[in-house]
Amino acid sequence: MQETWRWYGPNDSVSLTNILQAGASGVVTSLHHVPTGEAWSLDEILKRKACIEAEGLEWTVIESIPLHNDIKTRSKDYARHIENYKQSLINVGKAGLKTVCYNFMPVVDWTRTNLLYELPNKSKALRFEMSDFAAYDVYYLQRENAENAYEADVLAKAKQRFDAMSDLEKDLLEKNIIAGLPGGEGSYDRQGILSAITEFIQLGTEKFRENLIEFLREIIPVAEEAGVDMCIHPDDPPFSLFGLPRVVSTADDVRTLFDAVPSTANGLTLCAGSFGVRADNNLVGMVEEFGNKIHFVHLRNVTRDPDGSFCESAHLDGDNDMVGLVQALLAEEQRRKKAGKGYTNIAMRPDHGHLLGDEIGKSNINPGYSFAGRMKGLAELRGVIHALETISNNEAANR
Ligand code: DNO
Secondary structure: OEEEEEOOOOOOOOOHHHHHHHOOOEEEEOOOOOOOOOOOOHHHHHHHHHHHHOOOOEEEEEEOOOOOHHHHHOOOOHHHHHHHHHHHHHHHHHOOOOEEEEEOOOOOOOOOOEEEEEOOOOOEEEEEOHHHHHHHHHHHOOOOOHHHHOOHHHHHHHHHHHHHOOHHHHHHHHHHHHOOOOOOOOOOOHHHHHHHHHHHHHHOHHHHHHHHHHHHHHHHHHHHHHOOEEEEEOOOOOOOOOOOOOOOOOHHHHHHHHHHOOOOOEEEEEEHHHHOOOOOOOHHHHHHHHHHHEEEEEEOOEEEOOOOOEEEOOOOOOOOOHHHHHHHHHHHHHHHHHOOOOOOOOEEEEOOOOEOHHHOOOOOOOOOOOHHHHHHHHHHHHHHHHHHHHHHHHHHHHO
């Protein structure tokens, strides 16, 4: 597997030199300064690529080229935005880049309620607390019929939580949920989010899915021609928020997309932490089923609570079997090798990390994207990969 590292560009608290020191060889980044919906110029892509290569690193994956909301609703200016997206892909291909991650989440991108949840060892983790989310949705945002989206016990706890929260805590919860996390799309105020939610709820799940498929039908032939592999990132978390449609939460969802537009350029970002929030998602099964359509992997773990809440755990500690998953990915690399496609190194990045050491309290650390926490995750994963490869090489030598 190729070790990569997400970088938010020149203003990231973690520098390219730091990434090199962490031992990764690939960088995962985007042109974050280009507004969503505008075409990426070849010149801008090449400039960013040169700056990464000057450090002795490679720009392995683009995460993400975000989709304008008009494409998601297939209304207003969507045709122009799709043309711009195609132009971006053509330029990405010309620049020699091969992999583009994106997502199709409505209104909110990845979402947590607590960005500084203290763990028993005093590190801070990202957490999604269902009752806090419900408290925001039902009692603070006061979305119409919001209470229908939650179980009675979650609602009862939400009411208790809300009544006990200070105004400051309520504002922080709101900021965490709707102001947008790094790399995510969309930052809203209360009125803005309510009208965006209404628009997507009216669209409904099947129409929303159809809009994604229509987008893929138009974009995938262009990606193929440009030599670019697209890989969709799953919904994070993989269930409906604010009653909104979600169409990339399960293996069934992914299968539907792959069946509708069959091409290896129509691929998947296997985000273990996102899919892994649902106990009914079988990560190893996904690797076996989706095989060479997995172009990029996020390795991260979570602990799940029965009400849908979850907490980002240490990379090897959560409810998902990380060793089993890595083993399945290494087996997939072997299958690709045998199929004569050359040794295909799957790009992985340690996704998120705890906040620890002297990064705690600093204001410029992107939530989930600390240096030390991710380096700890990467080092643990590197150990797993190294051990599994060594065992399988030794077995092969003794055969
Ligand atoms: C969070 C990430 C997301 C993801 C985008 C993909 O850490 O997993 O920012 O990169 O949603 O488009």
